[in-house]
Amino acid sequence: MSLNAALAQRLEDIARMMDLTGEDTFKAIAHSRAARAIDALPPDVATLDKKQLLEIEGIGQKIADKIVEFVQHGHIKEHDELRAKVPPGLLEMMTIPGLGPKTVRSIWQTLDITTLPALKKALDDGSILTVPRMGQKAADKIKASIALTEQGAQRMALGLALPIAQRIVERMKKVKGVKEAAYAGSLRRGRETVGDLDILVSTTDPIAATKAFTTMPGVVSVIASGETRSSIRLAVAEDVGRWEAEGQRGDAFTGPSIQADLRIIPPASWGAALMYFTGSKDHNIRLRGHALDQGLTLNEYGLFPEDKSKTPPQDRGIEPVASKTEEEIYARLGFPWIPPELREDRGELSLKETPRLIELADIKCELHAHTTASDGSMSIEELAALAKAHGYHTIAVTDHSKSSVQANGLSVDRLLTHVEAVRKAAEKAKGITILAGSEVDILADGRLDYEDKVLKQLDVVVASPHTALSQEPEVATKRLLAAIRHKYVHILGHPTGRLINRRAGLSPDIATLIAAAKEHHVALELNAHWMRLDLRDTHLRAAVEASCLISINCDTHAPGDMDNIVYGVMTARRGWVTPALCINAWGAKKLDAWLKAKR
C-alpha cells in the first residue's frame, strides 16, 4: 500500500470513529473529504511540505499537522486515542450497507456489541430487538446485508458493469410510455469499478416502467420500490468474458449479484436529474455551493431561485431557471459543459471551456498485441485484419519475451524468426502498417529480457513488468526507471501490473517515472483491459500535467479484446488526456518518426 493510501485510510478511520463517538458530524465529514483528496493525489505526500499541503482543497491547518505527523512518525496521535475508545469491530460493522454510525452506536451502547460475530448472534437470538428503533424488519435487512457482504460482494469492474447497464437501458427503452432511458452514476463517469447501476427513465407511464424494471429477468430481490425510485438486485453470470443478467432466480440465490436503481424522471427535469445522478457527490456539492452563491438552489428537478423555504421549490409550482439539459444548467451557473468523466471535484469547475479530451474516434492504432507465437489466439494476418476493421493505420505485433514462460514467451531465435514472418506479412498487407515488436519483460532488477542488439532490430519495444509485483516502492521505482531510461524502449507497458479487485501491483513513485518518461520521450501505457486500466486515472492526470506521452493499448490477445478500447478511452478522459498527448491518436507519419527516433 502506498503512503497516500495508508494515510487516506487513517483519516477515513478517524472520520468513522468520530461518527461513532458522537463527535460533530461536520468534523467527521472534513476528515473524510481530506482522505479522498489524499487518495486522489498523484505525488507522494511525503514529498510535500506543509505549505503545499494547505493548498490542497479540504486540507486546513489541523489536518495538515496530522499529515505531517503521520509522514514523520508513522502514526497520528488522535487516531491512536480514538482507537483506544472505539472497538475496531465497530468499523467493520459500519461497512455493512444499511448499518450507519447511528445504528452501530446504538447497538454498541445498548447491548455492548463490538464485533460482527456478536452482532450476528444478537440477530439470531432476537436480543437485537431491544435496541431502540430496531424492529424485526430492520433486523432482517441487516441480516441479509451481512450475508451479501460475506459472500464477497465488491465493486464490479467497469468492463463487466457497462454491458449489463447497456442491456437494461435498451430493455427500458422498449417499455410502453418511456421517452428516454440512460445510465448515470459512476458508470457514466467511467470509474474503474462501480458499486451499483443507476438507470434513469423519463416516461408517461411510471407504473409500467417500475413493473418492467422490478420484474425483468435476473432480479433476485426488490430492495425498494416507490413512485420515483426502485432498487433491485440482479444476478449476474460470467459469459464469454462478460457478465450478464441471468434468468429468474429464486430467493435462495446466493451467487454474484449487483444492485441496480431505477429513477423515474419528469421529462422537464431530464438534464437536472442526469447531472444529479451522474455525480460525483463531491462535484454536486461543489456545484450546489456555486448555485447558492448566486442566489439559486440546485436539486434533481432543476436550478431554482433560492428563497429559504423549507418546502422544495418544485412542490410549490416554482419554475426552474434551467432543468431540461445539462448544458443549460452548467451555462446558467457560468460553467462550460463538463464531461462526465471529469466530474470528480478535481478542479474541473475552473475550466473556462469544455476541454477537447481524447475520444474513441481519435484512436488510430494498437501498439501492444499478441499472436499465436506467444499467448494470443490470432495469426499475424488475422490481427492485422482486425486492426484494419477498426479503422487503424498501424498494428504492432508485440509478443512476449523469453522470461514469460507461462505466456509461451519467445526465445531470441524464435523472436527473430517471428520478426521475419511479421515483415513478410507487412509487405503483403494493404491499407495497414504492421510493426515488428516485442512486449519485453522488465526483470526484477530492471534489466530487459533481450539484449540491446536484439531490441535494436525491432520497430517498437513495449517494456512491461510481469513478475515480482510485490516489490517495495523504492525497488519498483528503480526497476521501472531503468526501463524508461533504456535507449530502445518506446512504451512502458501496464506500469504497475495491478489487476482490479485481485492484485495491488507495484506502487512506484509515479511522479519520478513521469519526469523520466518525459525526459526520455517514452510513452506511459494506459492498458485498456478492464481488469487492468493501468495506469489509472489519477496517474494519467499527473502525466498530462507534465505533458508526458500516453499510449492507450488493448493488449490484444483475442478478437474481442480490441473492443476494450472503450474502457481505455473512458479512463484516459478521467485523466484529462488530450489527442495531442496520446500517440495512438497520431497520424501514421508522426508515429513512424517518433518510433524511428529511438533507432
Next chain:
DNA sequence: GCCGTTTTCGGCCCGACTGTTTTCAGTCG
C-alpha cells in the same frame, strides 16, 4: 474541521424511501 468577491463566525447539498413511529430518524446516493 474547513472555508470566505456581502462572512474570521456560522454556515456546511438535498430529496426519496423505509421502518418505526404517530411526526420523524436513519441511510443512501
